[in-house]
Amino acid sequence: MNYNLNHLKELEAESIYVIREVAAEFQNPAILFSGGKDSILLTHLARKAFFPAKIPFPLVHIDTGHNFYETIEYRDQLVADLGARLIVGSVQQAIDEGRSVEEKGFNASRNALQTVTLLETIEANKIDAAMGGARRDEEKARAKERFFSHRDEFGQWDPKNQRPELWNIFNARKGMGEHFRVFPISNWTELDVWQYIHMEGIPLPNLYFSHNRNVFMRDGVWYAETDFMPRRESEPVINKVVRFRTIGDATCTGATLSGAASMEEIIQEVAASRVTERGGRSDDKRSETAMEDRKKAGYF
Amino acid sequence: MEIEEEVIFDSVQYMNMELMRFTTAGSVDDGKSTLIGRLLYDSKSIYEDQYEAIKKTSEQKGEEYVNLALLTDGLRAEREQGITIDVAYRYFSTPRRKFIIADTPGHIQYTRNMVTGASSANLALILVDARHGVVEQTRRHAIIASLLQIPHVVICINKMDLVDYSKEVFETIEKDFRQFATKLDVKDVRFIPISALLGDNVVDRSKNMPWYEGPTLLYLLETVHIASDLNHIDCRFPVQYVIRPQSTEHHDYRGYAGRIVGGVFKKGDKVLALPSGFTSKIKSIDTYDGPLNEAYAPMSVTITLEDEIDISRGDMIVRENNVPISGQDLEVMVCWLTDKPLQLGGKYAIKHTTRNARCIIKDVKYKLNINTLHRNEDDRTIGLNDIARISIRTTAPLFYDSYRRNRNTGSLIIIDEATNVTVGAAMII
Numbered sequence A: 001m002n003y004n005l006n007h008l009k010e011l012e013a014e015s016i017y018v019i020r021e022v023a024a025e026f027q028n029p030a031i032l033f034s035g036g037k038d039s040i041l042l043t044h045l046a047r048k049a050f051f052p053a054k055i056p057f058p059l060v061h062i063d064t065g066h067n068f069y070e071t072i073e074y075r076d077q078l079v080a081d082l083g084a085r086l087i088v089g090s091v092q093q094a095i096d097e098g099r100s101v102e103e104k105g106f107n108a109s110r111n112a113l114q115t116v117t118l119l120e121t122i123e124a125n126k127i128d129a130a131m132g133g134a135r136r137d138e139e140k141a142r143a144k145e146r147f148f149s150h151r152d153e154f155g156q157w158d159p160k161n162q163r164p165e166l167w168n169i170f171n172a173r174k175g176m177g178e179h180f181r182v183f184p185i186s187n188w189t190e191l192d193v194w195q196y197i198h199m200e201g202i203p204l205p206n207l208y209f210s211h212n213r214n215v216f217m218r219d220g221v222w223y224a225e226t227d228f229m230p231r232r233e234s235e236p237v238i239n240k241v242v243r244f245r246t247i248g249d250a251t252c253t254g255a256t257l258s259g260a261a262s263m264e265e266i267i268q269e270v271a272a273s274r275v276t277e278r279g280g281r282s283d284d285k286r287s288e289t290a291m292e293d294r295k296k297a298g299y300f
Numbered sequence B: 001m002e003i004e005e006e007v008i009f010d011s012v013q014y015m016n017m018e019l020m021r022f023t024t025a026g027s028v029d030d031g032k033s034t035l036i037g038r039l040l041y042d043s044k045s046i047y048e049d050q051y052e053a054i055k056k057t058s059e060q061k062g063e064e065y066v067n068l069a070l071l072t073d074g075l076r077a078e079r080e081q082g083i084t085i086d087v088a089y090r091y092f093s094t095p096r097r098k099f100i101i102a103d104t105p106g107h108i109q110y111t112r113n114m115v116t117g118a119s120s121a122n123l124a125l126i127l128v129d130a131r132h133g134v135v136e137q138t139r140r141h142a143i144i145a146s147l148l149q150i151p152h153v154v155i156c157i158n159k160m161d162l163v164d165y166s167k168e169v170f171e172t173i174e175k176d177f178r179q180f181a182t183k184l185d186v187k188d189v190r191f192i193p194i195s196a197l198l199g200d201n202v203v204d205r206s207k208n209m210p211w212y213e214g215p216t217l218l219y220l221l222e223t224v225h226i227a228s229d230l231n232h233i234d235c236r237f238p239v240q241y242v243i244r245p246q247s248t249e250h251h252d253y254r255g256y257a258g259r260i261v262g263g264v265f266k267k268g269d270k271v272l273a274l275p276s277g278f279t280s281k282i283k284s285i286d287t288y289d290g291p292l293n294e295a296y297a298p299m300s301v302t303i304t305l306e307d308e309i310d311i312s313r314g315d316m317i318v319r320e321n322n323v324p325i326s327g328q329d330l331e332v333m334v335c336w337l338t339d340k341p342l343q344l345g346g347k348y349a350i351k352h353t354t355r356n357a358r359c360i361i362k363d364v365k366y367k368l369n370i371n372t373l374h375r376n377e378d379d380r381t382i383g384l385n386d387i388a389r390i391s392i393r394t395t396a397p398l399f400y401d402s403y404r405r406n407r408n409t410g411s412l413i414i415i416d417e418a419t420n421v422t423v424g425a426a427m428i429i
Helices: A007-025 A037-050 A069-082 A091-096 A111-124 A140-144 A190-200 A263-272 A290-297 B032-042 B048-060 B068-072 B076-081 B110-118 B136-147 B167-181 B217-223
Strands: A029-032 A059-063 A086-090 A129-131 A148-151 A179-182 A211-218 A221-224 A238-244 A255-257 B018-025 B088-093 B097-103 B123-129 B152-158 B188-193 B236-243 B255-259 B264-266 B270-274 B279-286 B294-296 B300-305 B316-319 B325-336 B347-352 B355-368 B387-400 B411-415 B422-428
Touching: A007 A037, A007 A129, A007 A190, A007 B018, A007 B236, A007 B255, A007 B300, A029 A037, A037 A069, A037 A190, A059 A069, A059 A091, A059 A111, A069 A086, A086 A091, A086 A111, A091 A111, A140 B088, A190 A263, A221 A255, B018 B032, B018 B110, B032 B088, B032 B097, B032 B123, B032 B217, B097 B110, B097 B217, B110 B136, B110 B325, B123 B136, B136 B152, B136 B167, B152 B167, B152 B217, B167 B188, B188 B217, B264 B279, B325 B355, B347 B387, B347 B422, B387 B422
Parallel strands: A029 A059, A029 A129, A059 A086, A129 A179, B018 B097, B018 B123, B123 B152, B152 B188
Antiparallel strands: A148 A179, A211 A221, A211 A238, A238 A255, B088 B097, B236 B255, B236 B316, B255 B300, B264 B294, B270 B279, B270 B316, B279 B300, B325 B387, B325 B422, B347 B355, B347 B411, B355 B387, B411 B422
């Protein structure tokens, strides 16, 4: 008898174990749901972890107000299917109420403001474990992230002083006002995520599949034409066949020129790709250690 | 996006890949980062933008060749100081396997990080500089691999290009290591002569060492037999979470969710619940994808029983005729992970499988010299990076096996109750 799991099944088992550990060890956990494929995968795994019961915690969406409408549509449908509770933290509201100040200029992004709203939402809802769909293969600062990542009372990450994580034993103890970020899909790669989504038949927002869209080029990256992204005169709008490889805020997510319209085609494209998926993310391009700096401050 | 080369990706094959975790150890000078960079680069796991970024940095620093080591330096302080601070995880795959590398630094806090990286590894890759042979650090790494019961150890004798690819040098180092390894508890040791910088015997067979007839490093990583690394004999199911849907459809459903850490559970098996000692039969093994007839480590499943017995998180479901040890007095080897020394008589929190409890440190038997394996019974001050044999008493019984028998039911972590920091990693003797 061959008692062997393939690597996707082993990753699935590991993630489910981590999600259940969170549900058991914390009072008030939540999933940070962005509408991207990684958080969709995470939510799917959570559904598996508690079957036949419902997911015993809410989904939290930090809404920059600059989302693709497809993301919001997908989110609302998913929440309805799961019978889950949705908490929305609104960056727009934080700006309107004067708690956040918007960046100005052509490259203005609400990326940094997300951190403020995220921390406010965590605090307001007394969330003690916020699960995210971050993976260690995404970015070099994330390669050192733990499954259970401790955050101090200011929501900060201290990369040089992380708790050692041994075997599969997760230390969930914390002081008053502190919380954890937990990353159940830490060990998945981009290709693993796509292959698994395909294997499981998980529906995705249409943004991931090739479609016609008005786009313009800035700093070598194609961006979708939207109301909330001002353009320079030198940045004409062109209609192209594109798809998105990651989905975040529309102002910082670049489109890929691609005719990949099916899961099979996307997997072939990802497998053949010579550029990392975050290569199209302007938020990472601000400096060599942009991700590390944002993470220390409390970013996802 | 422009696709430069047509890669034919085989989805079916991808579904049949195994997952292998290995840890690397070696100091900066042993070329460990270069070796990892080489594995990632030669297996085409590095993307163009990553490669361009390190090429640019190498050029700015005036380095002669593209410094593949830069791929593994993640944090700002590491880039500035050219050192590795913490365990970093790297991923690559070949058509046969997906690999997770726990990349641990060789210098500061070496033991703490080595132990962390080693705890979940199937294989330890230890680098030896061919010019220096087996040194203190080699012995230390091997001892940790042995203590942590990593099933396979590969000694990469690196920088063979700097010793004229000499067979004699390789054989002397192998002999030295084997002699030392007789004191260790390592079952499977292999030796490979390589040059990480030039790529000899890493992915491609070296033309410079025709005398070496063994596999290349990558081939070995792809083929070493890991399916038996998990215990498929002793049935152990620590209960993580009790699932009670409380819906009309599943009104009386009560499922015990958890991850199997040993053995094979089958529908209809007679089982015993610990600590209650009540017996029952497995009614079903449930998953979202449908019920299973049998399940084994490391699967995450939900077990329901024929009888209603009281089981909660931290309990363990086992087979009636094969039970773990239950007890409150444990002898463990501990690796201390923090600056503040272990307090003899001190009380700590512990976590073992899914069970939280407290313990008191009853005795320090000896401190292990991890360069020589010498047991020092006079020095009982256990500080950062020290390894010692201690006795503990727990507030509640634990259900455990020796670490040698099962790495999951034989391990526990020790937590400082004031700071909540994980301060000790313990392996039950």
